[in-house]
Amino acid sequence: MIQLENLTKTFETPRGVVVAADKVNMTVPTGEICVLLGPSGCGKTTALKMINRLIRPTSGRILINGEDTADRNTIELRRQIGYVIQQIGLFPNMTVEENICVVPRMLGWEAKPAKARAAELIDLVGLDPHHFLYRYPKELSGGQQQRIGVIRALAADPPVMLMDEPFGAIDPINREIIQNEFLKMQATLKKTIMFVSHDIDEAVKMGDKIAIFRGGRIEQYDTPDRILSHPVNAFVADFVGADRTLKRLRLVTAEMIADPGTPAVARGARPQEALQAAKAHGGRTVIVIDANHRPVAYATVEELSGAHGTVGDFAHPLPATVPARADLRAVVSEMFANDVMWLACTDDQGRFAGVVTQPAVTAMLGQSSGQPLTN
Amino acid sequence: MEVFWFIAGNWASIVELALEHITIVGVAVGFAIVAGVPIGIAITQNQSIANAVLYIASIIVTIPSIALFGLMIPILSTIGHGIGWLPAVIAILLYSLLPIIRNTHTAITNVDPALREAARGMGMTSMQRLTRVEIPIAVPVIMAGVRTAVVMNIGVAAIAAYIGAGGLGVLISRGISQTDPRQLITGAIAVSLLAIFADWTLLKLQKLLTPSGLTH
Numbered sequence A: 001m002i003q004l005e006n007l008t009k010t011f012e013t014p015r016g017v018v019v020a021a022d023k024v025n026m027t028v029p030t031g032e033i034c035v036l037l038g039p040s041g042c043g044k045t046t047a048l049k050m051i052n053r054l055i056r057p058t059s060g061r062i063l064i065n066g067e068d069t070a071d072r073n074t075i076e077l078r079r080q081i082g083y084v085i086q087q088i089g090l091f092p093n094m095t096v097e098e099n100i101c102v103v104p105r106m107l108g109w110e111a112k113p114a115k116a117r118a119a120e121l122i123d124l125v126g127l128d129p130h131h132f133l134y135r136y137p138k139e140l141s142g143g144q145q146q147r148i149g150v151i152r153a154l155a156a157d158p159p160v161m162l163m164d165e166p167f168g169a170i171d172p173i174n175r176e177i178i179q180n181e182f183l184k185m186q187a188t189l190k191k192t193i194m195f196v197s198h199d200i201d202e203a204v205k206m207g208d209k210i211a212i213f214r215g216g217r218i219e220q221y222d223t224p225d226r227i228l229s230h231p232v233n234a235f236v237a238d239f240v241g242a243d244r245t246l247k248r249l250r251l252v253t254a255e256m257i258a259d260p261g262t263p264a265v266a267r268g269a270r271p272q273e274a275l276q277a278a279k280a281h282g283g284r285t286v287i288v289i290d291a292n293h294r295p296v297a298y299a300t301v302e303e304l305s306g307a308h309g310t311v312g313d314f315a316h317p318l319p320a321t322v323p324a325r326a327d328l329r330a331v332v333s334e335m336f337a338n339d340v341m342w343l344a345c346t347d348d349q350g351r352f353a354g355v356v357t358q359p360a361v362t363a364m365l366g367q368s369s370g371q372p373l374t375n
Numbered sequence B: 001m002e003v004f005w006f007i008a009g010n011w012a013s014i015v016e017l018a019l020e021h022i023t024i025v026g027v028a029v030g031f032a033i034v035a036g037v038p039i040g041i042a043i044t045q046n047q048s049i050a051n052a053v054l055y056i057a058s059i060i061v062t063i064p065s066i067a068l069f070g071l072m073i074p075i076l077s078t079i080g081h082g083i084g085w086l087p088a089v090i091a092i093l094l095y096s097l098l099p100i101i102r103n104t105h106t107a108i109t110n111v112d113p114a115l116r117e118a119a120r121g122m123g124m125t126s127m128q129r130l131t132r133v134e135i136p137i138a139v140p141v142i143m144a145g146v147r148t149a150v151v152m153n154i155g156v157a158a159i160a161a162y163i164g165a166g167g168l169g170v171l172i173s174r175g176i177s178q179t180d181p182r183q184l185i186t187g188a189i190a191v192s193l194l195a196i197f198a199d200w201t202l203l204k205l206q207k208l209l210t211p212s213g214l215t216h
């Protein structure tokens, strides 16, 4: 847990006093990612660097797991906090392996376990250890360097991580990939992370909580959904953008609003059975599934009533399906692309997992609390 | 042709003089490295001290070598070494300080601030930062300073023959005083070759010492 208490920093400059942090109070619970978000010069980096004492606070306290960082040996404190800087900062005179081993070695690890750890971490971010351990930073692409920068900070398994725009120097496509990788790692590692960003989309994606800064003050500290649905003032609303409602689509996955009760029948089923199932459910559509339970087609109540033969005779192929894990932005995009009002979702094995409808999406967005519908 | 026969006939003594020459420059530059690199690093902490030190070092370089030797005679006479090997070494040491201090200072100050911040943030002490990051990155530029010092001072050492320091300058000074062009030319050629050879060797050494991650 990281607690900032009345944290204040003023810089004396020739042009006067700059207040870079103004009585900042916040608590980041253990295992959560808190994103510091705001326009350039609002004090995000300053707040971050006060935590590992690269910048001395003018006043106020920082507690990590209840302990005041001012009372600790600064060098030891820093070795127990993973730090990723925006410029990546890999040491060019060291190989990738040496870079990753810096902190473990300073903490007194033997060479062997440190190297094993480096190989393990490289593997974790999907790079081949044999290929990469003995290369120098200049021999890596920007995205690869950024990954190494992140795992170097993770090397000694620090409980707390500070990340200053860690995915800043990279193209949007690779940034998305690295963000996803990182979130996957975080799901098991459960680090307590302070993450600086100036990109609202990144903040919404990465943050359990977002702190919006302006001029060294926190304007709002809340969950991404609350920030998007309930900005506390015009500044926050303006900063998160006019399309903030649409941005919330990213926060909800298809399975969270899908109706799993939509009837699914085999091709060979009789229309009567299908109609009964539809009636029991109250809908106007049945999904046709194949032998592996995969959704392949649909038929409507109108077509089936009074019909003979099998459901398969009246079925239309499904124009598209979406994974249940997909976020609603992808779902809505797929709906618009196919000009449909609903889509069938599939689970990880491709089996039918329910139906998402446009009204359900709209209802979710309209909910003032931001709590997604659960049917 | 005559020069050729002279060289052939005096090969052993020429080699001996060359070794003397190398020793004078080697010892002097060696001490200059030992003194200059730490000074160059230390002055990165304070810009006005750095300016003062670099200023003094460049003034020393502007003193003509003959004058410097002359200045040292009364001083070193008090310990019985007014002329000879010691004043030559001291003069060359003083001349070498500028390129070595200046290059060390520049190289360390030019280390990417992001690297310094990463190193600090990861919990390196200032000593660890220096030995593991800043100095390895600065090595090529420091070595370039050493090369400059060596090449420049191989010429200075030739003049030191006039104060009895020995070295290849002996051939030149004798050639002049005895109006013997063979010795004069041999001495001049030998000094130039030595300078070229030293530069080449030090360039190789510089490449060897440069961390592989920094080469292009």
Ligand SMILES: Nc1ncnc2c1ncn2[C@@H]1O[C@H](COP(=O)(O)OP(=O)(O)OP(=O)(O)O)[C@@H](O)[C@H]1O
Pocket: A011, A012, A013, A018, A019, A020, A038, A039, A040, A041, A042, A043, A044, A045, A046, A047, A198
């Ligand atoms: N060492 C310093 N001396 C004087 N002023 C400083 C110093 N460091 C930061 N500042 C000022 O403090 C304010 C906050 O700076 P900070 O670097 O924290 O901003 P930031 O939110 O990280 O911005 P960016 O998104 O551009 O990185 C700015 O006005 C900056 O000019």
Ligand SMILES: [Mg+2]
Pocket: A044, A045, A046
């Ligand atoms: Mg910043």
